[in-house]
Amino acid sequence: MIRVEHLQKKFGNSEVLKDINFKVDENDVVVIIGPSGSGKSTLLRCVAKLENATSGDIFFNDTKMTEEDHKLCELKGKLGMVFQHFNLFPNLTVLQNITLAPILVKKIEKKEAVEDAKYLLDLVGLGEKAGAYPHSLSGGQKQRVAIARSLAMHPQLMLFDEPTSALDPEMVGEVLQVMKKLANEGMTMIIVTHEMGFARQVSNRVLFMDGGHIVEENTPDELFDHPIHQRTQDFLAKVLV
Amino acid sequence: MTSFNFQLIIDYLPYFFKGIIYTIGFSIASIALGTVFGLLIALGKMLPNKFLAAPFKGYVGLFRGTPLLVQILVINFGVVPLVLGKSNSIVAGILALSLNSSAYIAEIFRSGIQAVSEGQGEAAATLGLSPNQTMLHIILPQAVKIILPPLGNEFISLIKDSSLASVISAPEVTYWAQAMNAQYYRVWEPYLTSGLIYLILTLSISSILHSVERRLAVND
Numbered sequence: 001m002i003r004v005e006h007l008q009k010k011f012g013n014s015e016v017l018k019d020i021n022f023k024v025d026e027n028d029v030v031v032i033i034g035p036s037g038s039g040k041s042t043l044l045r046c047v048a049k050l051e052n053a054t055s056g057d058i059f060f061n062d063t064k065m066t067e068e069d070h071k072l073c074e075l076k077g078k079l080g081m082v083f084q085h086f087n088l089f090p091n092l093t094v095l096q097n098i099t100l101a102p103i104l105v106k107k108i109e110k111k112e113a114v115e116d117a118k119y120l121l122d123l124v125g126l127g128e129k130a131g132a133y134p135h136s137l138s139g140g141q142k143q144r145v146a147i148a149r150s151l152a153m154h155p156q157l158m159l160f161d162e163p164t165s166a167l168d169p170e171m172v173g174e175v176l177q178v179m180k181k182l183a184n185e186g187m188t189m190i191i192v193t194h195e196m197g198f199a200r201q202v203s204n205r206v207l208f209m210d211g212g213h214i215v216e217e218n219t220p221d222e223l224f225d226h227p228i229h230q231r232t233q234d235f236l237a238k239v240l241v
Numbered sequence: 242m243t244s245f246n247f248q249l250i251i252d253y254l255p256y257f258f259k260g261i262i263y264t265i266g267f268s269i270a271s272i273a274l275g276t277v278f279g280l281l282i283a284l285g286k287m288l289p290n291k292f293l294a295a296p297f298k299g300y301v302g303l304f305r306g307t308p309l310l311v312q313i314l315v316i317n318f319g320v321v322p323l324v325l326g327k328s329n330s331i332v333a334g335i336l337a338l339s340l341n342s343s344a345y346i347a348e349i350f351r352s353g354i355q356a357v358s359e360g361q362g363e364a365a366a367t368l369g370l371s372p373n374q375t376m377l378h379i380i381l382p383q384a385v386k387i388i389l390p391p392l393g394n395e396f397i398s399l400i401k402d403s404s405l406a407s408v409i410s411a412p413e414v415t416y417w418a419q420a421m422n423a424q425y426y427r428v429w430e431p432y433l434t435s436g437l438i439y440l441i442l443t444l445s446i447s448s449i450l451h452s453v454e455r456r457l458a459v460n461d
């Protein structure tokens with residue numbers, strides 16, 4: 001579904017991503033871990049076309065996304081993204097946040113969009129919040145709305161950039177719960193996270209990044225229990241205390 | 242100074258009222274046109290293509306870099322006769338004031354739009370919204386709240402700046418103050434009255450604006 005080949009990204013003179021290669025197939029749940037500044041967000045943002053790659057190619061269903069004039073909006077929500085800071089639209093209600101893109105982009109009837117939105121709100125456990133504005137929600141609730149908003153476009157692939165790291169600890173669980181549900185339903189996902197237990201439970205592949213490289217890639221059990229590279233071992237020793 | 246003559250002011254009040262109508266009319270017409278032009282110029286200035294954005298930047302530079310009085314004279318004695326075939330101080334006054342304020346309002350819009358966090362545009366883009374849809378449904382509604390206070394200040398400036406239209410004999414408050422000065426050879430009565438009128442106008446507008454702002458802040 002996604003194929004990344006020799007991806008390189010520079011900001012000015014600093015090379016943030018160096019020769020990145022990986023593949024994501026349908027129903028894969030790929031987790032990316034690594035220390036701060038290793039390039040995880042940048043990689044996700046390149047895949048989402050929020051950043052333009054400096055060189056190399058990214059294919060989404062065999063469409064070459066790395067062409068300069070290929071615009072993100074042309075994907076029409078086929079590739080959903082959930083951000084660390086939610087980025088809900090504060091001027092719209094929860095329901096309007098979710099129905100906006102289906103109505104504007106997919107030209108779905110409003111009634112149908114509202115029905116779908118209500119179904120999705122129930123799915124993330126926020127059925128009664130349809131009329132609320134984002135500012136009245138807790139962080140965990142905001143993130144669940146953000147997930148529902150992405151799902152409303154029925155994406156083929158969901159990207160998550162540290163979806164729980166801006167949350168109070170007691171709210172992390174409710175968001176991870178929703179993501180687990182998605183994984184079980186076969187949603188293809190790429191997740192950047194520091195939640196190692198969760199990574200192990202949901203993923204079928206883990207990438208460890210450091211210094212702009214993918215240092216190691218393996219099944220979660222192998223990578224967490226038998227890391228091959230020294231840098232992976234050091235990182236895991238630090239986070240798995 | 243001979244004693245202050247209130248009776249003269251009372252006799253002249255009908256003319257001052259007429260002037261107030263014109264002053265308010267000039268200001269409302271100019272803030273409305275200036276806001277429309279200002280938004281278009283702000284969007285033009287933010288075009289990613291440098292060559293397309295250049296004329297809009299030039300426009301803002303020109304109108305902010307030259308005195309309003311000069312703009313009023315050029316438009317009244319040059320532009321309007323050229324286009325309409327005859328001079329018209331009301332058209333010229335409104336045109337000069339709106340073109341001038343649009344340059345300032347463009348900057349207000351630009352900073353308001355840029356103050357909306359980048360994440361909003363990114364979220365909209367990943368949902369498949371086009372740049373225009375994002376601007377219309379996400380960015381502008383949020384920018385409006387940021388823009389409203391400086392836009393209100395611009396309206397207050399327009400009330401005061403519209404007094405410059407008296408030089409082209411547009412019949413607003415200052416014009417009538419000058420007329421009264423010429424008729425009675427009095428200084429204090431006409432000019433202090435006009436000053437007081439401007440003060441009342443600007444103070445009432447700023448108190449209206451404050452209550453609107455307070456109501457808009459509720460949703461934050």
Ligand SMILES: Nc1ncnc2c1ncn2[C@@H]1O[C@H](COP(=O)(O)OP(=O)(O)OP(=O)(O)O)[C@@H](O)[C@H]1O
Pocket residue numbers: 011016034035036037038039040041042043
């Ligand atoms: N827009 C930008 N301009 C310049 N440098 C940037 C930009 N975005 C990221 N960087 C740099 O790229 C490097 C990788 O950043 P990135 O955000 O991808 O790391 P990360 O792995 O997501 O880290 P974290 O775990 O802290 O989120 C960092 O050194 C960062 O300073």
Ligand SMILES: [Mg+2]
Pocket residue numbers: 040041042162
């Ligand atoms: Mg990051």
